[in-house]
Amino acid sequence: MAVERIQKKDRMKIPRCGMPEQEPLERIRNFNEVPFGLAEAVAVLEASRCLECTKAPCVAGCPVEVDIPGFLTLVVEGDFAGAARKIKETNSLPAICGRVCPQEEQCEAVCILSKKFTPVAIGYLERFVADYERENKLTRLPEMAPSTGLKVAVVGSGPAGLTVAGDLVKLGHKVTIFEALHKPGGVLVYGIPEFRLPKKIVQSECDFLAEMGVDFKNSTVIGKSDTIDELFDMGYDAVFIGTGAGLPNFMGIPGENLIGIYSSNEYLTRSNLMRAFDFPTYDTPIIKGRNVAVLGGGNTAMDSVRTALRLGAENAYIVYRRSEAEMPARAEEIHHAQQEGVQFHMLTNPVRFIGDDSGKVTAMECITMKLGEPDDSGRRRPIPIEGSNFTLDVDLVVVAIGNSSNPLIPQTTPGLETNRWGNIVVNEESMKTSREGVYAGGDIVTGGATVILAAGAGKVAARAMHEFLMTKKEAIAPDD
Amino acid sequence: MPKVIDNIQIGPQNWKMRVYVPKLVAKASPGQFVIVRVNEEGERVPMSIAGLDRENGLLTIIYQVVGKTSALMTTVEADGEILDCVGPLGLATHVDNWGTAILVGGGIGIAPIYPIAQAWKEAGNRVITIIGARSKNILFYEDEHKAAADDLHVCTDDGSYGHHGFVSDVLKKILDSDEKVGMIMAIGPVPMMRVVANLTRPYDVPTWVSLNPLMVDGTGMCGGCRVAVGDTTKFACVDGPDFDGHQVDFDLLTKRLNAYKEQEQDAFHRFLESPSCKLSEAVKNTG
Numbered sequence: 001m002a003v004e005r006i007q008k009k010d011r012m013k014i015p016r017c018g019m020p021e022q023e024p025l026e027r028i029r030n031f032n033e034v035p036f037g038l039a040e041a042v043a044v045l046e047a048s049r050c051l052e053c054t055k056a057p058c059v060a061g062c063p064v065e066v067d068i069p070g071f072l073t074l075v076v077e078g079d080f081a082g083a084a085r086k087i088k089e090t091n092s093l094p095a096i097c098g099r100v101c102p103q104e105e106q107c108e109a110v111c112i113l114s115k116k117f118t119p120v121a122i123g124y125l126e127r128f129v130a131d132y133e134r135e136n137k138l139t140r141l142p143e144m145a146p147s148t149g150l151k152v153a154v155v156g157s158g159p160a161g162l163t164v165a166g167d168l169v170k171l172g173h174k175v176t177i178f179e180a181l182h183k184p185g186g187v188l189v190y191g192i193p194e195f196r197l198p199k200k201i202v203q204s205e206c207d208f209l210a211e212m213g214v215d216f217k218n219s220t221v222i223g224k225s226d227t228i229d230e231l232f233d234m235g236y237d238a239v240f241i242g243t244g245a246g247l248p249n250f251m252g253i254p255g256e257n258l259i260g261i262y263s264s265n266e267y268l269t270r271s272n273l274m275r276a277f278d279f280p281t282y283d284t285p286i287i288k289g290r291n292v293a294v295l296g297g298g299n300t301a302m303d304s305v306r307t308a309l310r311l312g313a314e315n316a317y318i319v320y321r322r323s324e325a326e327m328p329a330r331a332e333e334i335h336h337a338q339q340e341g342v343q344f345h346m347l348t349n350p351v352r353f354i355g356d357d358s359g360k361v362t363a364m365e366c367i368t369m370k371l372g373e374p375d376d377s378g379r380r381r382p383i384p385i386e387g388s389n390f391t392l393d394v395d396l397v398v399v400a401i402g403n404s405s406n407p408l409i410p411q412t413t414p415g416l417e418t419n420r421w422g423n424i425v426v427n428e429e430s431m432k433t434s435r436e437g438v439y440a441g442g443d444i445v446t447g448g449a450t451v452i453l454a455a456g457a458g459k460v461a462a463r464a465m466h467e468f469l470m471t472k473k474e475a476i477a478p479d480d
Numbered sequence: 481m482p483k484v485i486d487n488i489q490i491g492p493q494n495w496k497m498r499v500y501v502p503k504l505v506a507k508a509s510p511g512q513f514v515i516v517r518v519n520e521e522g523e524r525v526p527m528s529i530a531g532l533d534r535e536n537g538l539l540t541i542i543y544q545v546v547g548k549t550s551a552l553m554t555t556v557e558a559d560g561e562i563l564d565c566v567g568p569l570g571l572a573t574h575v576d577n578w579g580t581a582i583l584v585g586g587g588i589g590i591a592p593i594y595p596i597a598q599a600w601k602e603a604g605n606r607v608i609t610i611i612g613a614r615s616k617n618i619l620f621y622e623d624e625h626k627a628a629a630d631d632l633h634v635c636t637d638d639g640s641y642g643h644h645g646f647v648s649d650v651l652k653k654i655l656d657s658d659e660k661v662g663m664i665m666a667i668g669p670v671p672m673m674r675v676v677a678n679l680t681r682p683y684d685v686p687t688w689v690s691l692n693p694l695m696v697d698g699t700g701m702c703g704g705c706r707v708a709v710g711d712t713t714k715f716a717c718v719d720g721p722d723f724d725g726h727q728v729d730f731d732l733l734t735k736r737l738n739a740y741k742e743q744e745q746d747a748f749h750r751f752l753e754s755p756s757c758k759l760s761e762a763v764k765n766t767g
Contacts, residue, residue, distance in 0.1 A: 180699050182517055182524070182564050190697075219564040221699055225507055247715065248703040257706055257713060257732055259739040266702035274523070274696065280750055282521045283548055284696075285743035359735030406700050407718065 003077045008051055016118040017046040024339040028309045031194045031277055034336060038128045040080075047075035049113065049120050057110035058122060063456030064091045064163075068107055068122055075125055084133035087126060088142065092166035092209075093159060093455060095134060095201045096188060098127025101452045102330045134204055141212060145172035150469045153178060153236040155222045155409070158186025159451045160242035160442030162205065163458030164465070165214045171466050176215040176236075178222050181273065186244050187443075188451070190273040191265070193303050195310070196333075199272070223408030228416070228438060237472060238465050241424060241433070241440040242458065245448060246406030250399055251295065255353030260287050260361040264300045264400035271307050286311065289396025293317045293364055295350060296400035297327035298448070302337050304398040309340055316342050317392070321349040321369050321382040345392070347371070349384065353397065364392050402448045413438075423447055430464035431457055437472075439465050481561040485538060487554070490620045493545050494588065495554050496530075501565050502537025510595035511573025511690065511722055514539065515698045517564040518556065523549050526695045526717075528667070529568070530591035539565070542591035542620070547744045548751045569698045570721050574688070577604040578662025582654065583629070584647050584676055585611045586668025590621050592690060593667050597628040606630045608659075610650045612672075616641035648675045655683045665689070666725065670734050677725035689725040691716050693736055708732050 005011075021027075021035040038046065050072040058068040066087050074083035087094040103109075103123035111119030133139055150173050154161045157179040165175045183189050185202040210216060222228065222243075231239050248263030250256050262270075267286070270276040276286035292308040294301050297320035308316045318337065320327060323346050327334060338344070347369040354363040368388035371380035405422035417425040417434035424440040426433050431441045441457030443449055485498040504514065508529055515524045531540030545551050556562060573596050581600050585593040590611045601607045607628065612635035613619045619634065619641065626632050633650045634642030643650055647668075655661060664687040666676040673689040680687040693705040693716050700718040707716050708729035714720060 180566070181697060182566075190701075219566045221566060221569065224568060224699075225503060225566075245701065247700045247718070250703070250706075250713070257708055257736070259736060263703040266696055266704045269696050269702055275521075279743065280747045283523045283747060285740040285747070287739070358738070359732065408699065 005076065006048060011049050011051060012113070012117055014045060014049050016049070017042050017121055017124065019121075019124055024341070027195065028306075028340050031310055033198050034195050037131055038124055043075055043080075043125055043128045044078065046121050047072040047125055050076075051112055053112045055112075057112065058107040058120075061107045061110040063106065063452050064459050066091050066107075066126075071129065072120065072122075072125065075129060080129045080132040081136070081138035083125075083129040084138075085140070085142075087129065090459070091455065092163050093205055093451075094126050095130035096159070096197060096205060097452055097455065098123050098125075098130055099197050099201075100192060100450075102450060104331050106452070134201075139208060142170055144170055144212065147174070148172040148469065148473060150174065150237045150473060151176070151235055152465065152469070153231045153239045154242065155228075155239065156180075156186055156242040156244055156442070156444075157184035157206070157216065158188060158242060158244045158442060158454060160244070160454040160458040160461075161186065161240065162209060163455040164240045164242065164439075164441070164462045165209055166212070167459065167462035168465060169209065169212045169214050173466070173469060174213070174215075176217060177209075178220045179216065179218045180221045182219050183273065184216050184218060186242075190269040191245075191300065191303070193268065193272055193307050195306065196303065221408065223412045228409060228413040228435070232437070238437045238439065238469055240458075240461055240465065241409055241438065241444060242442045242454070243406055243409060244443045244454075245403040246422070246444070247404050248399065249402050249404055251350060251401065253350060253352050255355055255361070256399075258353050258355040258361040259359050260289065260395055261353060261397045261399065262287070264294070264296070264304045264398050265403070267304055267398045268300070268307065271311070277307075277311060287396055288312050289394065291315045291317075291392075291394045292396040292398065293319050293345075293350075293392060293394045294398045294400055295319050296402075297322065297329055298400060298402075299329045299333055299450075300448075301398075301400035302329045302333035304400050305342050306337055306340060308396065308398070309342065313396075317345050317394075318342055319345045319348050319350065319364075319366065319392075321347065322379060323347055323371060326379045347382065349382065351389065354391070361394060361397055364394050364397060365389055366392055403443070405444060405447075409444075421447065429460070431461035432464060432468075437468065481563060482565040484556050484558065484560045484562060486558045487556050487560075489554070490542070491618045494618065494620060495543055495545070496620075497541045497543070497553065497556070498533075498538045499541065499562065499565050500537055501539050504565065504567050505532050505534055505537050505539050508532055508539070508568035509572030510575075510599045511592070512568035512570045513698075513721060514541070514565050514567035515569060515695070516541070516553075516562060518549065518552050518562050520563065522552065522563070524564075524696060524698070525549050526569075526692065526698055528592035528690070528692075529595060532595055540591075542588060544588045548747045551748065551751065566698065570717055571719070573599070573665065573690070573722055575599045575603050576663070579606065580608065580659055580661050581605040581663040582608045582610065582651065582661055582665070584651060584664065584666040584668070584672075585609070586647055586666075586672040587613055587618070589666075589668030589672070589690075590619070590625070593665070594621055594624050594628060596665065597625065601628055601630070605663075608654060609633070610635065610647045612636065612647035612668075614638060646675070647672065648679050651676060652679055655680065655685070661685050663688075665722075670730055670737065673725060673728075674730040677728065677730075681726055687725040688722050689728060690721045691723060691728065691733060692721065693733060694739065
């Protein structure tokens, strides 16, 4: 259905839509999703703002090269499910990416409209069409290639693994996902809170993969129950390692093992995966602090501090050693945290934790920092200001300063090359590791990054794995 | 879902469950652990391996009813199922031939030292096993240990059976004798492991302990199980659970094990008082 589009000069006059969301004072008392999503009319109007520029820099700005103008046109035409399918041609996880991608640094950052006006709300629209398709049960199985008879093992069911599985199953390979935890989704389930990514959405993405024929084996720790070599012995023809974040980093300062000091992984896993926020209906307990300090400035820190508010914190602090400009979190997450009353202690670094006789943390001694010359990361290096120490009363601390790699697979896979941080070394063009038939992507390769970068790595890996598999098939049965 | 073959009470607070998990059993070694989940709302609970029947693919778990989750475990019937049994996790206990090696098991720790005794014996050690409990009715696995060890000493705190006193008394006697001991491993309540480690320090005999801190995932991801060993912090799930007892900070371990005491007691009492609670009186009385 062709719709007559409004004149381009008039499109520029349409203001960017806002996203309706729960009021801050209301939402800090529940775990429901903060944004409500766009209404149909709003979505159509917003999509019509696209100037359909020939260069489409947004596509290049997307790590998985979604045909953004293509899906926006379908939205304008009112074919929302068609728009969702258009996205799914290159991105298997639109309902998730529409919610958690840093669009302001990717597609929307390069939107031609952003030069003089505000960019098209691509993220909101991606979310809108994916939700529309799912909620109206318009999801269709994509066209599937005939079976190749080849088997692929995907280790880890986070964004990288799900993407690899989705792409390879469509190409006719038999895919099995091995997940260490009891639910699939990886960081999408244990890490990102319900108020930012409802778990039923992750579940429906996994259900969709299962419908396409992907086999999920939960509660299976590769590296322990089976090694990578044993997967090959079991008849898998290729393996993808997407095991994600590894061991949580701690500050390495005195008092860090006091009760009430969590890694963000533990705090979020207790609340999200184990649903400790609903204790005692769920059995896993969590410490609910009144004065909570979250150390770090990334998305995980924002997720943790906003979880603390919802669990009843009176004071929730972000303690970050650089300034707001250097914070790696998405602008929207910082904004949401500020709206909700999170207090930001910038240029502040803890030096020790203080506890009581029962071993519980009661306070944190901090030092004020100033910014010096840029360091290796290009950000200005924080330097402590001598004598500026002060004490902050806290009964819960969440350390959200990143992860180092998990050793379970590298330790048990001879010949798998890792770098000095223990991350798996790959060829970036193919995500191929030093082991024949073994590919890797996501945080286990890059260290802590984003959902979409992991999905992007999965895309690259899937393409290379398909090529590898078809060459292998050719060699085994050239006449087939 | 893993099938439960049987689940029987073996003492006032202790139960023994056998689970059919052939793949896990084929891979597991003594000293490793598994994580069990009983119901959808339930916790992930780490459990020591208390026996490996490789021929029949059976894993033995021995557990003590101390809270809601362990109480719920008692309600799983023979031929029933549990939601998950993940593993084997952690590193296996070191096996070598040290000549004479001593295993000390206290309370529920009597269970995991049994498969270790078998492995050490098979490696050619003269295995001396010391097991102890508060009272005779709490003891279990006496026959198993008798079969696995060269020498078995049984102690009760109240003198109702075997040696009247602590496992450490028996251990001290052996260390003071002519027996040349090359390795000691102690598993049991934290105070017992601490006493054993303090006792053996002046004798300069390597003494390992198996730690049971609180855990969530059991694969290194959460860091909840951190323990202080010497000057470093270790994750018991991937670096352990066995550590050099002479270097473990038992004070810290004790405190961290009590981190959720109030919530745990609250949950247990709510559970016991709930109308849907179908626990036997025997279990209710332990609460």
